[in-house]
Amino acid sequence: MSVPSTQKQWVITGTDKGFDGLVFKEGPVPKLGENDVLVKLHAASLNYRDLAIAKGMYPFPIDLPKVASSDGAGEVVAVGSRVTQFKKGDKVCTLFNQGHQYGELTIESVGTALGGMREGALRSYGAFPETGLVKAPSNLNHVEASTLPCAAVTSWNALYGLKPLKPGEWVIVQGTGGVSLFALQFAKAAGAKVIATTSSADKAATLKKLGADHVINYRDDPNWGATARKLTPDGAGADHIIEVGGEHTMTQSLSAVKYGGIITLIGFLGGAKPKDSILEALNKICTLRGVFVGSREQMEDMCRAIEANDIHPVVDKKVFPFDQAKEAYEYMWAQKHFGKLCIKID
Amino acid sequence: MSVPSTQKQWVITGTDKGFDGLVFKEGPVPKLGENDVLVKLHAASLNYRDLAIAKGMYPFPIDLPKVASSDGAGEVVAVGSRVTQFKKGDKVCTLFNQGHQYGELTIESVGTALGGMREGALRSYGAFPETGLVKAPSNLNHVEASTLPCAAVTSWNALYGLKPLKPGEWVIVQGTGGVSLFALQFAKAAGAKVIATTSSADKAATLKKLGADHVINYRDDPNWGATARKLTPDGAGADHIIEVGGEHTMTQSLSAVKYGGIITLIGFLGGAKPKDSILEALNKICTLRGVFVGSREQMEDMCRAIEANDIHPVVDKKVFPFDQAKEAYEYMWAQKHFGKLCIKID
Amino acid sequence: MSVPSTQKQWVITGTDKGFDGLVFKEGPVPKLGENDVLVKLHAASLNYRDLAIAKGMYPFPIDLPKVASSDGAGEVVAVGSRVTQFKKGDKVCTLFNQGHQYGELTIESVGTALGGMREGALRSYGAFPETGLVKAPSNLNHVEASTLPCAAVTSWNALYGLKPLKPGEWVIVQGTGGVSLFALQFAKAAGAKVIATTSSADKAATLKKLGADHVINYRDDPNWGATARKLTPDGAGADHIIEVGGEHTMTQSLSAVKYGGIITLIGFLGGAKPKDSILEALNKICTLRGVFVGSREQMEDMCRAIEANDIHPVVDKKVFPFDQAKEAYEYMWAQKHFGKLCIKID
Amino acid sequence: MSVPSTQKQWVITGTDKGFDGLVFKEGPVPKLGENDVLVKLHAASLNYRDLAIAKGMYPFPIDLPKVASSDGAGEVVAVGSRVTQFKKGDKVCTLFNQGHQYGELTIESVGTALGGMREGALRSYGAFPETGLVKAPSNLNHVEASTLPCAAVTSWNALYGLKPLKPGEWVIVQGTGGVSLFALQFAKAAGAKVIATTSSADKAATLKKLGADHVINYRDDPNWGATARKLTPDGAGADHIIEVGGEHTMTQSLSAVKYGGIITLIGFLGGAKPKDSILEALNKICTLRGVFVGSREQMEDMCRAIEANDIHPVVDKKVFPFDQAKEAYEYMWAQKHFGKLCIKID
Numbered sequence A, B, C, D: 001m002s003v004p005s006t007q008k009q010w011v012i013t014g015t016d017k018g019f020d021g022l023v024f025k026e027g028p029v030p031k032l033g034e035n036d037v038l039v040k041l042h043a044a045s046l047n048y049r050d051l052a053i054a055k056g057m058y059p060f061p062i063d064l065p066k067v068a069s070s071d072g073a074g075e076v077v078a079v080g081s082r083v084t085q086f087k088k089g090d091k092v093c094t095l096f097n098q099g100h101q102y103g104e105l106t107i108e109s110v111g112t113a114l115g116g117m118r119e120g121a122l123r124s125y126g127a128f129p130e131t132g133l134v135k136a137p138s139n140l141n142h143v144e145a146s147t148l149p150c151a152a153v154t155s156w157n158a159l160y161g162l163k164p165l166k167p168g169e170w171v172i173v174q175g176t177g178g179v180s181l182f183a184l185q186f187a188k189a190a191g192a193k194v195i196a197t198t199s200s201a202d203k204a205a206t207l208k209k210l211g212a213d214h215v216i217n218y219r220d221d222p223n224w225g226a227t228a229r230k231l232t233p234d235g236a237g238a239d240h241i242i243e244v245g246g247e248h249t250m251t252q253s254l255s256a257v258k259y260g261g262i263i264t265l266i267g268f269l270g271g272a273k274p275k276d277s278i279l280e281a282l283n284k285i286c287t288l289r290g291v292f293v294g295s296r297e298q299m300e301d302m303c304r305a306i307e308a309n310d311i312h313p314v315v316d317k318k319v320f321p322f323d324q325a326k327e328a329y330e331y332m333w334a335q336k337h338f339g340k341l342c343i344k345i346d
Helices: A048-055 A148-160 A178-189 A201-209 A224-231 A249-256 A279-283 A296-308 A322-333 B048-055 B148-160 B178-189 B201-209 B224-231 B249-256 B279-283 B296-308 B322-333 C048-055 C148-160 C178-189 C201-209 C224-231 C249-256 C279-283 C296-308 C322-333 D048-055 D148-160 D178-189 D201-209 D224-231 D249-256 D279-283 D296-308 D322-333
Strands: A006-012 A022-028 A036-046 A071-079 A091-094 A125-129 A133-135 A170-174 A193-198 A214-217 A238-243 A257-265 A287-290 A315-320 A340-344 B006-012 B022-028 B036-046 B071-079 B091-094 B125-129 B133-135 B170-174 B193-198 B214-217 B238-243 B257-265 B287-290 B341-344 C006-012 C022-028 C036-046 C071-079 C091-094 C125-129 C133-135 C170-174 C193-198 C214-217 C238-243 C257-265 C287-290 C341-344 D006-012 D022-028 D036-046 D071-079 D091-094 D125-129 D133-135 D170-174 D193-198 D214-217 D238-243 D257-265 D287-290 D341-344
Touching (some): A022 A322, A036 A322, A071 A125, A071 A148, A091 A148, A133 A296, A148 A238, A148 A257, A148 A296, A170 A178, A178 A193, A178 A238, A193 A224, A201 A214, A214 A224, A238 A249, A249 A257, A315 A322, A322 A340, B006 B322, B036 B091, B036 B322, B048 B322, B071 B125, B071 B148, B091 B148, B148 B178, B148 B238, B148 B257, B148 B296, B170 B178, B178 B193, B178 B296, B193 B201, B193 B224, B201 B214, B214 B224, B224 B249, B238 B249, B249 B257, C022 C322, C036 C091, C036 C322, C048 C322, C071 C125, C071 C148, C133 C296, C148 C178, C148 C238, C148 C257, C170 C178, C170 C249, C178 C193, C178 C296, C193 C201, C193 C224, C201 C214, C214 C224, C224 C249, C238 C249, C249 C257, D022 D322, D071 D125, D071 D148, D091 D148, D133 D296, D148 D178, D148 D257, D148 D296, D170 D178, D170 D249, D178 D193, D178 D238, D178 D296, D193 D201, D214 D224, D224 D249, D238 D249, D249 D257, D322 D341
Parallel strands (some): A170 A238, A193 A214, A238 A257, A257 A287, A315 A340, B170 B193, B170 B238, B193 B214, B238 B257, B257 B287, C170 C193, C170 C238, C193 C214, C238 C257, C257 C287, D170 D193, D170 D238, D193 D214, D238 D257, D257 D287
Antiparallel strands (some): A036 A071, A036 A125, A036 A340, A071 A091, A091 A133, A287 C287, B006 B022, B036 B071, B036 B125, B036 B341, B071 B091, C036 C071, C036 C341, C071 C091, C091 C133, D006 D022, D036 D125, D036 D341, D071 D091
């Protein structure tokens, strides 16, 4: 396979025209540095963050124009002269914060996110430093693998980054967004019990099929936190809560959490704006943790778990072709999706 | 149900006559202290250790005569005036080292084992301090619950006591003894990959049914350590090895272990006598760990995992009646059992 | 030494008259249960919580009348027939939540606090279950040892309960309350760097003497969070912040914390009422943790560290005699104290 | 400062002539890759491993000829076009296994050691990938900083890599080799108690000066393991033992270790050849761990602790000039050194 000199790519040119600022245009295939890996990208997935960036609603700094999307997957087509970890033919995923290798984020690594600070994945070919890629789980196709960099790593970080989940613990996930579904799948694979919330019978059935032990309809049961707590052994509450929700979910999470339990705030991704005071965390003797995706080390651990348990990400039945990426943004903005929304890249 | 004043019990009266030192006799139902719980024992299980004690082959101090067996399960029939954690009707298991509540063993707690230092479980009624019991997983019957105190807690400690097992890690278990089968079941429930070894096709089939991803016949493949290593991703080796074996297994374990991996030595229980020098651990950059059952905190965590994952211990199809406990010892000594050998208590 | 049948004790008789509800009266020396230890109490210390209970300002349930104070130290004078961990002559401290042995608090153990739910330490003799005591560090006298159960264990839990402090990390402590001073001493003993805040030059000098690497006067520098951050390597922020303050400290803490850092909320003890939204925790990618004292296991670890490093708690120069305990409450309420306020018990 | 095109370097040309295989010769200053950092090396330190390599006694694969020594320190004089973590003027140390960034060693990273698999530090200028360097603690001069990559990181890994040392724990260090002295200094900075062994009164005095709480003369007291155990609280034994010794030390270590304690085997560096069977680890219910230096993440943590506690490595009073490196090897081979042996590089 010969690598062309130019390629198609979706560029965020500005944020004042919303998704119309996304422009599909020709650009050069990047030059391969000594430590770079050239990837033929085959798929990308979208996160709420990508929509917010395009809409000018992202609260963190970005640096436009940039190729859109943090989440890509593909195949290695060439490696720089000093690359040691990858070879031609390897299937790979992108790392969200390219500089976040291990440990906690730093002031430097927080500014290395694809699709905002660095050129993203919505293009045919990308050159990434080898430290900015991980091997894709062998059980996944490119579309599935493209869903991992942001949402899945965030979930993994929530469950394993501070107080690793143990079999027999109880996890609460909210709704059917990407982070929540990954948390459900990871928790079940790890021998935990899962309570999921949703507002529709259809989604409840899907959550059950994915392994949820209990599903609570939060429309029917606005005080679902207390209900969830009662489901846990001795009514002690949940060990881990993945808090992605809107205004009122935090109150319920605080009602459902166990002493010493962890509520992980995936706020921005889901648009959460909890109004509860920090003081509540004290009264509930629990831990609130903000996370921002995760490190390469965590992503490698996660990929190993996905492969070992043959976990397949939930992908919306509609996968958009490369030239309709803007339609994909609009479809997701209209909340027509279930699971991860993906784009196939030519 | 009224509690009688006397009961039947199997007492280890001495070790010079082997199993004939086990005497089935009448004794008083113990007096209930303020912090004690009176348990109507319904089942007990045997460990290799119990056989060794009766045969005078146990290398650690014991204090005879004592009621035999460390592993019992039953129902609470009365509680002392200051008991807070249990009530009548609760189903419970005994804690192996009665004084081992949390953290590491101490010089004091190591001398509090049932069926050797303290009166054991092979009797109709036992009084135990409330700290010497845990609630049985609700999914188990008494016979199943009686298998947990020694073998299952040992496995749990191996997998979670030092470097907690994570989903996607690889575990090697050897043979079909109680500790190995529990480790297989726990590891699979936790999303790990498991390689098991055995010497028979029948047992291999059972191991597969229990979830083993790979089974190696160590008769056919004496260098099974290298074979196991090749099965792991990139041939990196296993993260956890439960080493219970005989003279030659340690060499294979050292060949199969990953850098930084843990080989847990369950030596005595299985009679292991590894001849390898400690120096090998250095050359393999791995960790060797001796464990001696585990704490009450660990047993509670384990019971939660058993219940959440509906794990059922593997029990030999032959469950002995109470008055044939000596036959049970002989049956197990002759290695006729598969899985845990249990005795129903009247 | 013979044990009398009656003794003097300070009883919280009600909360409607403030400290006048504290009554010094004669009561029986408690009967010794089988698992109990009889302690001749020699000292008690006060916490803000004790004042709040007496004033009717404590937000958690209490059960009056009760002997006051959670924090006592003394000498064992007798042990129940089944006590194994203590003997006559041992020097001991009380455990705050008597039922909190290991792991996280539970619904049961949260209701076992001395001086509120159970009879406290402001009496000549107390009988405690052996699990409700720990051996006092051998380097401390009774007055010093009496300061440990609440404030010191809270600090230890903050620094070691979730993400154990490592040498070289940076800790911020606020003001000169008991928890803050213990955190300063523990952090320095453990090889961490400490930034302390205060509003007076005198206290700043004392904080420096206790080992603080930097002291910031928060009156002169209301944006002390940014100042503290700049003191840390690369301006990355603090790894641990002990948040005990008032309305405005949380804003500063969120400004000073590192990515992945932990802000431990010791809110009630210091009367904190942070108004910041939980959402801030997300934006700062940090962890907020509420703690409520700590377990017996943690207290034992802490006592070992105190002894090994010959740490001496900071005790106010005025130690009140037993019959003036009410004056001690008033002195502390008027904030005349520096360090822990103690009462010698006859 | 202009960078010359050639430089002096000490090359291991072969192992059949012992130290005469070390040749001081001119070579090119390496070309700077995009991700490389050019370092003007100012000092190197020697480890027993370097002597063994030169003598042909190293049991692991090496790839000659190579510039000698794994341990170097110096100043950045130029950076490649894509370097982000370093700039001109930064003071740096080399990373021992250049590929070991985080987590455990891998099959790949174990083959990336300087001075054996890759060009080492005994040269005026070295080009290293930026991931192969760490910033030197600001309190150290170049000679001191050059002692860190192998011995210090090994000690840090021993104390923090598996079960992080906590204040109040007890550590045993053996002799006065580099790893042992670092372990002593790290443990004291972290609030631990330290028992050191030695055979001379002079060295005992130095160990005391460095902070050792107890020093045992192992010549006078061949059963020093039991003596050490008695020094620990309740005779429970040591939490961490840094085992570097010869034939008989392991027996003593096994006698001195606590239940659940860790004996870290620094065997090769000190030439240890323990004859004890692995079975002993079981009987002592302890953990034996082999380590091979440590990761970049660990080295960064360590440097932070060194800086925060102003730890200064123990350097032999004789620092050799660059052109006498061979004499340094001989001096160290003759065991004339105390602490780390260093070479100043022109």
